[in-house]
Amino acid sequence: MLTVIEAQNLVLQHARPLPAELMRLDDALGLMLAEDIASDLDIPPYDKSMMDGYAVRSADLPQGNGVLTVIEEVMAGQTPRLPVAAGQATRIMTGAPLPADADGVVKVECTRLLDGHRVEIADAPVKPGQNILYRGREMRRGDVVLKTGAVLGPQDLGLLATVGRAEARLVPRPRVAVLSTGDEVVEAPQMPGPGQIRNSNAPMLLAQVRRAGAAPHYLGIGRDRVDSLRPLIDEGLRAPVLVLSGGVSAGKLDLVPGVLADLGVGAHFHKVEMKPGKPIFFGTRGSTLVFGLPGNPVSSLVCFELFVRPAVRRLMGHADSAPRMRPLPLGDDFAYKTDRPTYYPARLDVADDGWRVRPVPWFGSADLRALSGTNAFVLFPAGDHQHRQGQRFPVLICDTP
């Protein structure tokens, strides 16, 4: 049977970044840039004042004191009309262009207006360039300001706007189709009849898809008949990723593998050496990735984080898209016996001196209730062990605290 690492490697071998698309930037937060971005202009585009005050000639104020004639007033967004001659000053606002022949700005706090036309300056000696940001000091036309591979944060979206971009070539958000399966499954508001269970996995998986940064697409419930499953799976295979919930264990009514094979999905694995979640299917058709997750909710959740999320991240362009595993110390002693490597639900907290992970009381793969408030799984080895506080174990981080 494959180990989790072997299975993850197989998945990632088949996951390739989606082709880049020219996209509007409104919904681009967290997406990866697929082109180098060059500035289309000098910034600032003119020598500009960094203060509210007076644009002056430094030669007029070698000691920082003097009285100058105010010849003009320039707001941000306006253009000065007059050059500053000897003995003159221009009233200027932060961000406004410097008038010709001025080479310094005295901030307004160091000035006193004597009348409408004269200003008294009482500053330190004025140095050339004082309070001026010269044209092109932040960037020059043609400078590459963001490179292929940058993951766009708010500041990058601001930067893209600065250089005139409302669109850019990005690796798009993969659509992830989710299909629940089984005659026994009913949707949440309905009261389950005898032998029925409510569909808890679809809402959970759709939220996991969203948390991974991808675009969830719910296909509904496929019933245990080929004529119900086939059109839904066919539709799901048009997405870059199809996630099936249930229908992949070895039980008699598991028609899903047959339908997948019929539709040209090649199987890569059916089982992984882990707990919870041993039966997990991974297959591909062309570039479409197909995951069959176990029906048990906790198994389903863990398998998504271990196998689907890394694939989704790879599709979004991330080269290092293996699951977020860290060797972190236990916050408490913990005795645990298991026959397979087990991902055990836990609460991960972060303090100034580091991380602490604490397993929560848990009754197994159907016990979703235990997971409320958890954000991680500790990977415990097979065997009967007394694990000690401070001992480090690999931790699968689902949500950073």
Add this chain to the structure above:
Amino acid sequence: MLTVIEAQNLVLQHARPLPAELMRLDDALGLMLAEDIASDLDIPPYDKSMMDGYAVRSADLPQGNGVLTVIEEVMAGQTPRLPVAAGQATRIMTGAPLPADADGVVKVECTRLLDGHRVEIADAPVKPGQNILYRGREMRRGDVVLKTGAVLGPQDLGLLATVGRAEARLVPRPRVAVLSTGDEVVEAPQMPGPGQIRNSNAPMLLAQVRRAGAAPHYLGIGRDRVDSLRPLIDEGLRAPVLVLSGGVSAGKLDLVPGVLADLGVGAHFHKVEMKPGKPIFFGTRGSTLVFGLPGNPVSSLVCFELFVRPAVRRLMGHADSAPRMRPLPLGDDFAYKTDRPTYYPARLDVADDGWRVRPVPWFGSADLRALSGTNAFVLFPAGDHQHRQGQRFPVLICDTP
């Protein structure tokens, strides 16, 4: 002048959680529950098999060996019709209800079908309850499974579905209106004319709103005329939060404060002792919070994280919504001189042994380019200091690594 902490406290005093609403759960990831959620049924709703195998009477298999007559086959979603009498077994699938009078399940791997009607068992001695999950073991009808104040993760959405909820009372996502101001501002695709600058702040702020978990609403650019600003501000005041970009410094053309006052917005502060970002306005009208952020992009970004994000989190119900500040060690030596407490852009990385924060080269509040790839700000004190590697400083975390 107010310190950052004093200003934050003032903001949070005026920020109250939004009234809860009954909402569909499709877009509820990360929202806060505003009711206790009780289960409407026992789970499992019947004694169920945890394995594929045969439901048996333990009394028939004290040594685990024997041959039994198969009387029925029960799939998940089906209901057994026949009780299991002495010497009998029912073929059963994982998740299927246990037939009457059976008290154990032998997994299929320990059996061999002799013909269509008889099965040979070779298991360890069968114990009552073996491989059975009894009705109500996970939860009983009326049990509170999630409490008011829970922040919904994927697993909680699964749990809500389990107990029949497709809707719940939640604290909604606040709408945050963003208004750019200034005659000199043009939108990204446009080439700025003389004295004009592109609007980099709006795309950045809208992404920050989204990153904070709120719903961005862009109002466009208000021009430096009352008849342009007033209707836009009036519209923005209908949102729980209005963020104005630019227009709040002491310059002559800053009409915004006047329009805000006319529309009934009471001012709480105009300035905060910090760098970048000193001029920042905070006011309220009723329960609506109004922020006027500085026009410089880095100032705007920092002020959003320090003041707007905590308010948004409080509106979303989080009691502890102060900004994410941690005292974290510098990754490198860093010499820095500043006249006010300064939030300095930095890259925060996390390793197994803890965090490291590294300031990046930066030319001041207009230099957005420096911020690409950063996810934090280090707060350096006023003065001329040689800061040392390993020394701890408060760090404002914008995006967890």
